[in-house]
Amino acid sequence: MSENTQTAPATTGGFAGDPAAALAVTGSGSCCGSPAQAVGSILPPAGEALTAGPCCGTAQAAEAAGSCCGTEPKTEAVNAGQGCCG
Amino acid sequence: MTPPSGSAGVDAILARVSAGRMAATVTTLASDDFTGRRVGTDGGAAARAWLAGHLTALGATVDTDEFPVRAVPEVYAAPTVVWGEGSASTLLVFGRQVAVHSASCDANEVRRGPLGVAGSGDPTHRWLVVPTGMSLFDAYADAQGAAGLLVSRAVDADGWQYTTLAGPDPGPLPILALGADTHRAVLAAAPTGRGWLSGNTPLRRRDVTGTNIHATFHPAPPGGVDLLLTAHYDGVGDHPDLRQPGAADNASGVAVVLEAARILSAARPPGVGLCVALLDAEEVGALGSAHHSRRLRASDAHPLVINVDGAGLLDKAAAVEAGGPAHALLALLDQAGRHTGVPLAAGPVASDNRRYAAAGLPAVGIGAGMGGYHSPADTPDRVDPDTLRAIARLVVATACLAVPAPATLPS
Missing domain, CATH: 3.50.30.30 (Glucose Oxidase; domain 1)
Structure with missing residues (x-):
């Protein structure tokens, strides 16, 4: 179900850069169920993850909503045609 | 079987990877009998029975673990x-x-x-x-x-x-x-x-039961590496008169895990324990892995988790997303990528790996492309055998390189 998965060019096996960048993937705080990226597309650069979970929005908003996801970001995700956990 | 040693030994093990066998698995899981494998459906149960039988035939001890899933949407008529x-x-x-x-x-x-x-x-x-x-x-x-x-x-x-x-x-x-x-x-x-x-x-919501499949091949020896290979076997399911086979998502990931388990269970790289979890209810919010990760935490188990979500069409590089204390696992994956020639890049893999990582386990998700995402176009003919082969080799090599000298990232 993931948004996946083809990434920046690499000519040899293994990571072209620092493998630890995989620990801080931009967008890893977003929804489950996002559409697959087009094959060969360039994904956003690694950066600080917004949340640690597979859900929409912040952990605080999710807790307030009694759900995996915050109500508002979940609604926004659905309106945008994306899925969202919880 | 005595495992071959050294780089040549790893290559000998990798030579056993069969793209044809994985393609056949994808075709089976995407077939009409399994109706797209939505959680709680007869097709999902049929797929589970087939997978459990397959794992048993590979020599694993297999059991299942159920959990409730609430309000799964189902279009019951076109x-x-x-x-x-x-x-x-x-x-x-x-x-x-x-x-x-x-x-x-x-x-x-x-x-x-x-x-x-x-x-x-x-x-x-x-x-x-x-x-x-x-x-x-x-x-x-x-x-x-x-x-x-x-x-x-x-x-x-x-x-x-x-x-x-x-x-x-x-x-x-x-x-x-x-x-x-x-x-x-x-x-x-x-x-x-x-x-x-x-x-x-015509859209109803059903409360159903999700069921994970667990297979233990051999436990890790004291001081060894406990490896858990995972992939979700559920799909979004067919609509009335509209098949959605779920070939790349995620029959391809399941095929890779089965093939890696088949090879590793026979090769038995020294010091490496091997378990497999084929997960249900990923498509409704990664609920199978949420359930399993809670069980692992409760049992104080700390496996290295490798989750495969999509091995449909590798173009430039496979995406890798890691979480938890995964530095050593990433270093192994990097080594395996170099050994097998599979390019890797940090990228989002929004799947079960996140649940394991959130539970504090070292977890990586590997994604290598999906054609026809969640649609009738996700068919077996769009799953590239070379991609299946590449990702299975990557996973097998990671396990083989895990011992005897685990790699570490430079500080």
Whole structure:
């Protein structure tokens, strides 16, 4: 179900850069169920993850909503045609 | 079997990877008998029985673990949707021009009404076209007594509206998602006073039971590496008269894990324990892995988790997302990538790996492409055998390189 998965060019096996960048993937705080990226597309650069979970929005908003996801970001995700956990 | 040693030994093990065997697994899991493998369906149960038998035949001790799954959406009949202007009419094609929106209420009876525009005019008995950019919350505000809402939705490169199961609770009205071209035409017809639409939204939600499959091949020796290979076997499921085979998502990932387990269980790299979890209910919010990760935490187990989500078509590099204390695992994966020639790059893999990582386990997700995401176009012929082979080799090499000298990242 993931948004996946083809990434920046690499000519040899293994990571072209620092493998630890995989620990801080931009967008890893977003929804489950996002559409697959087009094959060969360039994904956003690694950066600080917004949340640690597979859900929409912040952990605080999710807790307030009694759900995996915050109500508002979940609604926004659905309106945008994306899925969202919880 | 005595495992070969050294780099040549790893290569000998890798030579056993069979793309043909994995392609056959993908074809089986995507077949009509398994009906797209949605959680809680007969097709899902049939797939589970087949997989459990397969793992048992490989020599594993297999058991299953159930958990509740609430409100799984199911389109139980193809909606019949016709729109027109005056006497002219167009029957819309389900799955392409029209789909039932995941926030829709269940309304199986066809409603016919004039077209209106959400937010303007009297909504009573009208199908209200929601202009692009207007949220559903705003559309609901002036929709009292409306027949339903019509929202715009993009279609994919194959012209399908992809299916998602993880979504909102149902709202008060029928909602139909129209392909962008259809939405534009209907929106243009609404102000003329001659536009109309008849349609229904047969969408129910079922509380079901999800079931994970666990296979233990051999435990890790003291001081060894405990390796857990995972992939979700569920899919979004077929619609009535519309198959959604789920070949790349995620029969391909399951095929890779089965092939890696087959090879590693025979080769038994020294010091490496091997377990497999084939997970249910990923498509409704990664619930199978959430359940399993809680169990692991409760049992104080700390395996290295490698999750495969999509091995359909590797182009430039496979995406790797890691979480938890995964530095050493990433270093191993990097070594394995170099050994096998599989390029890797940090990228989002929004799947079960996140649940394990959130539970504090070292976890990586590997994604290598999906064609026809969540649509009828996710067929076995679009799963590239070379990609299956590459990702299986990557996983097997990671396990083989895990001992005797685990790598570490430079500080």
